[in-house]
Amino acid sequence: MPKRRHIDVDNSQVKRLADKVSETNSKFVENLIKNVDLFGMQMEDDSKALAPVDSRDLEQSINSKTSYSKGIVSSVTGSNLEYALRRHEEQPRIGKYNKYHKGVKYKDFYYNGRGELTRAKENVNDFQPGRKYLTNASLINRKNWNTTLIDSFKESWR
Numbered sequence: 001m002p003k004r005r006h007i008d009v010d011n012s013q014v015k016r017l018a019d020k021v022s023e024t025n026s027k028f029v030e031n032l033i034k035n036v037d038l039f040g041m042q043m044e045d046d047s048k049a050l051a052p053v054d055s056r057d058l059e060q061s062i063n064s065k066t067s068y069s070k071g072i073v074s075s076v077t078g079s080n081l082e083y084a085l086r087r088h089e090e091q092p093r094i095g096k097y098n099k100y101h102k103g104v105k106y107k108d109f110y111y112n113g114r115g116e117l118t119r120a121k122e123n124v125n126d127f128q129p130g131r132k133y134l135t136n137a138s139l140i141n142r143k144n145w146n147t148t149l150i151d152s153f154k155e156s157w158r
Contacts, residue, residue, distance in 0.1 A: 028156035032073050033066065035148045035155075040064035040075035043141050047077055049124045050133035052087050053117035078134065088134055 044064035051059045061079040078084070092113025099109035109115055114130045121129040127136040 024156045028152060029068070029073075031155045032149070032152040033068050035152045036073045036075050037066040039141065039144060039148045040066045040077060042144060043075065043077040043137055046124055046137035046140050047134055049121070050127060050129045050136050052114065052130050052133065053121060054115055057081065058084055058087060077137070088132060090131065092131055 041064060044062055047062045048059050051062060053059060058079060058081060061081045061084065062077065063079070064075060064077040066073070066075045090113075093110070094112055096108040097110040099106040099115065106116075111119065114128075118129050123129070124136075125140045127140065
């Protein structure tokens, strides 16, 4: 005849674990919003550093916004200038071109689609400033996104 075994479960430990998970969930959302906002600011900085320069209007118009709605945290980086989309998507013009501004001709100002001021900017993680500045900023920060998620969880579980 088999022996009966008695299993005793301590409900207080299960309750503490449930409380910890509940507390961690709210902390995780707070930390995630904070860290995604920091991620967005880094994306904004990299986008500005990679943006083409002519009058600096494009660079100054780039901004980042983080939002939390219905359990989803998102960050959007971009510009509201029509010129921004054109600069981002337009194919570079190969060769040397003059710039005409307020009746003044600047000889050979543009070279392979990048002006003198843009060419003078430093590379950011091996990406040249100019076209596809938002795409390149997102490629630079792709690894940072995963780190942001992991760090948010680690900060919450402490």
